[in-house]
Amino acid sequence: SQTIHQWPATLVQPVGSPLSLECTVEGTSNPNLYWYRQAAGRGLQLLFYSVGIGQISSEVPQNLSASRPQDRQFILSSKKLLLSDSGFYLCAWRTGNSYGYTFGSGTRLTVV
Amino acid sequence: QKEVEQNSGPLSVPEGAIASLNCTYSDRVSQSFFWYRQYSGKSPELIMSIYSNGDKEDGRFTAQLNKASQYVSLLIRDSQPSDSATYLCAVNLFSGNTGKLIFGQGTTLQVKP
Numbered sequence: 001s002q003t004i005h006q007w008p009a010t011l012v013q014p015v016g017s018p019l020s021l022e023c024t025v026e027g028t029s030n031p032n033l034y035w036y037r038q039a040a041g042r043g044l045q046l047l048f049y050s051v052g053i054g055q056i057s058s059e060v061p062q063n064l065s066a067s068r069p070q071d072r073q074f075i076l077s078s079k080k081l082l083l084s085d086s087g088f089y090l091c092a093w094r095t096g097n098s099y100g101y102t103f104g105s106g107t108r109l110t111v112v
Numbered sequence: 113q114k115e116v117e118q119n120s121g122p123l124s125v126p127e128g129a130i131a132s133l134n135c136t137y138s139d140r141v142s143q144s145f146f147w148y149r150q151y152s153g154k155s156p157e158l159i160m161s162i163y164s165n166g167d168k169e170d171g172r173f174t175a176q177l178n179k180a181s182q183y184v185s186l187l188i189r190d191s192q193p194s195d196s197a198t199y200l201c202a203v204n205l206f207s208g209n210t211g212k213l214i215f216g217q218g219t220t221l222q223v224k225p
Contacts, residue, residue: 032210043118043200043217044156051210059212090155092213100146100202101213103155 002027006091006104013111019064019078021107023091026072032094033074034101035066037087044090050074086111115139116203118216126224131188133219135201138182144204144211145177145184150218151197160186191223 003026013019025031032051036044046059048066056066063082067075074091088108092101117136125131133147144163148156162168162175162184174187184203188195198218204211 034212036215044215046212046214049210049212094211100144100158100161102158106155108153 002102004091004093004102004104006107008107009105010108011110013081013109015083015111016080019076019081019085019109021076021089021091021109023074023076023104024072025074025093028072028093030071033068034092034094035074035076036090036092036103038090039087048076081111083111085109114216115205115214116201116216118199118201118219120217120219122220122222124222124224125191127191127193129191129223131191131195131221131223133186133188133199133201133221135184135186135216136182137184137201137203139203139205140179140182142203142205145175146202146204146213147173147175147184147186148200148202148215149197150200156200188221191221193223193225196221196223 005024034049035047037047038044049057050068053068053071064078086109088106090106091104094101115138147160149159150156160173160175162177165177165179168175172189176185198220200218201216202213205214
């Protein structure tokens with residue numbers, strides 16, 4: 001079966017520290033992968049998407065970057081976190097032939 | 113203009129009533145539309161997808177699409193307290209040869225026993 005893993009579940013980081021969030025998918029090959037962020041009480045904002053290894057599209061200019069070193073691995077990074085980077089980070093992949101996405105369980109990041 | 117717009121609510125309905133959630137979108141080219149349910153502190157889960165004008169029913173849920181009016185809605189019949197959640201409308205936008213889901217801000221539904 002197809003599953004998506006995301007970790008850690010929660011993270012508290014000081015301002016100026018680096019960040020690395022990882023997402024992996026099992027049971028499929030060459031998936032389209034997506035990173036979304038949800039600020040408190042807000043909708044989902046698309047940050048990055050990737051259609052293949054090494055292919056990253058950025059949706060909004062920001063303090064974050066993404067990489068796809070392997071087919072089923074998607075990483076979200078920052079060199080120096082800002083307070084405004086706090087939020088609920090969600091990885092998603094496109095589900096088969098449907099255009100709907102399946103989301104991982106998310107990482108709640110608090111920058112202090 | 114936002115690409116996908118929803119009334120943030122909260123929408124409060126009594127148990128057993130019909131809840132009606134609405135969404136409008138700006139891109140006339142969009143062909144795929146989705147409703148997600150998100151419980152507090154959890155990730156969104158897909159509950160309905162619709163691609164053609166008209167109604168699509170799945171159990172207590174009915175999605176309605178009107179592409180001419182750029183309007184999509186979700187009806188929940190016989191609402192239950194367990195339906196209390198935030199409902200996110202999503203529209204698939206194509207960029208080049210790939211699509212990306214754009215979400216509205218969500219409508220919070222409260223079903224009162």
